[in-house]
Amino acid sequence: MLIKDCVHQTAAGGLSPWTFLSVAIRFRSPFAAVAGCLDICSYGIPGAIALVCTLTVLGDSFAYLFGIPIPGAAIGMMILVGLFAARGGPDQASAMVFDAATPYFPMFFVPAAVGVISSAEVVAAVWFQLVVAVVFGTAVTIVVTGIIAQVLLHKSFEDCEK
Amino acid sequence: MMDVIWQIQDHHLFGISVTLAAYALxxxxxxxxxxxxxxxxxxVSTLFVGALLIATDMPYESYFLQAEPLNLxxxxxxxxxxxxxxxxxxxxRESAKPISCALVVGSVVALLSALAYSIAIGADQELIATIAPKSATTAVAVQLxxxxxxxxxxxxxxxxxTGIAGAVxxxxxxxxxxxxxxxxxxFALGLAAHAIGTARAFQMxxxxxxxxxxxxxxxxLLMILLVPAVLGLVGA
Structure with a gap:
């Protein structure tokens, strides 16, 4: 039941279990699929995208299974860092997909941001709080972080020189 | 005439093409x-798409359904x-210690300075959960x-x-x-103002x-751990 829920949840999240299945078929068993993730990178860009989607699915299922309130993709990212460490660096295909997508990252959140038109009432009611959070919060954060980072980094730099 | 507009709006690719075109423009x-x-x-593209939806009387829910692949x-x-x-x-690795100290202080300050006023005037949980992740990069913040x-x-x-405020x-x-x-x-720009602040820093x-x-x-990364913890404290 739990597993069924899990599959349903990830499918409802829009990512099909097919991505995992395709990896499983390629490597002949689900266990080998996990181990084979290290090598899937040699299947070029489709391989890199399949790996990334699979890790998102796994992360989401994991978070759902254990009721952890963090995005599954963040768990997927940590797994990927682990995979990179195991293989001694990012594979060419993943790096290529990342570098190609980087300049357009902001574009992907336009659909979510447009939703603000349906929360116009909330914005009208609490706009002052929002402005305080954005302007005051950001200014304080930059000043405090800048000062602390300067003191600490300067100190470590001096240590290096000695 | 209206029929044609509905036909166009119902097409599965409408949402994506409108979003990409607005972004390119x-x-x-x-x-x-x-x-x-x-x-x-x-x-600017959010304004374009929003204005188009309002002008053509298209519900946000149907637009989002079409544009969901971008969100995924x-x-x-x-x-x-x-x-x-x-x-x-x-x-x-080289400067792990100073970086982690500055990170913890900066992230906690980012979270508390964003929430201080809202908590003080007793805002509801929904609003606090909305504001709390704001200094994290959007992908993480939206999912949180x-x-x-x-x-x-x-x-x-x-x-x-936040990114714009930080960069300016x-x-x-x-x-x-x-x-x-x-x-x-x-470091301060990236921590407080994510990708937009980072872009500004690269200009320097x-x-x-x-x-x-x-x-x-x-x-x-730290926000993923901090935000749920702080929300738990505020809610309790």
Whole structure:
């Protein structure tokens, strides 16, 4: 039941279990699929995208299974860092997909941001709080972080020189 | 005439094509304006798409359903943040201690300074969950807000506004408090104002840019742990 829920949840999240299945078929068993993730990178860009989607699915299922309130993709990212460490660096295909997508990252959140038109009432009611959070919060954060980072980094730099 | 409009709006690719076209147009405008932070393409294209939906009387829900693949790609992008994270590993190891100290202080300050006023006047949980993740990079912030019962679309707008505020206010503020070290300037910009702040830092220098991306990534990671914890405390 739990597993069924899990599959349903990830499918409802829009990512099909097919991505995992395709990896499983390629490597002949689900266990080998996990181990084979290290090598899937040699299947070029489709391989890199399949790996990334699979890790998102796994992360989401994991978070759902254990009721952890963090995005599954963040768990997927940590797994990927682990995979990179195991293989001694990012594979060419993943790096290529990342570098190609980087300049357009902001574009992907336009659909979510447009939703603000349906929360116009909330914005009208609490706009002052929002402005305080954005302007005051950001200014304080930059000043405090800048000062602390300067003191600490300067100190470590001096240590290096000695 | 209305029939044709409905036909177009019902097409599964309508949402994506409108979004991409609006973004391409906004990017062109932004380049013309010398990348002025106030005209960030996300802000402008959000206005374009929003205006189009209102003008054609299209419900947001049906637009979002069509544009969902773009939203899903956000998840893949977070996973891919492993690439820059791994690339900066050397710098991270070198100055692990000062960076982690500055990170913890900065992230806690970011969270508390954003929430202080709202908590003080007793805002409800939904609003706090919406505001809390705002200094994390959007992909992470939106998913956190969704998970914790906030309003993801409002969080997205807050994150972008935060980035713009940071990019505009950041450099003069850092000058005012005599933070001249490019590494510290970059780190502060990336931590407080994510990708938009990082872009601003890269305009200052390569070193500032690298430290900004470190600040952005580490802050996003720490927020994943901090935001649920702080919300738990506030809710209890």
């Amino acid at each position: 906004s990017s062109a405008i932004w380049n013309r304006l010398d990348k002025n932070a106030f005209f960030h393409p996300v802000l 790609a956000l998840g893949a992008i977070i996973v891919l943040l492993a690439v820059p994270f791994y690339r900066q590993m050397g710098v991270l 807000s969704e998970r914790l019962g906030g309003i993801p679309s409002l969080t997205a707008v807050l994150v972008i506004s 206010l950041g450099p003069p503020l850092l000058d005012a408090v005599a933070v001249t070290n490019p590494r510290a300037r970059g 220098s390569e070193t500032a840019g690298v430290f900004a991306s470190i600040g952005m990534i580490l802050n996003a």
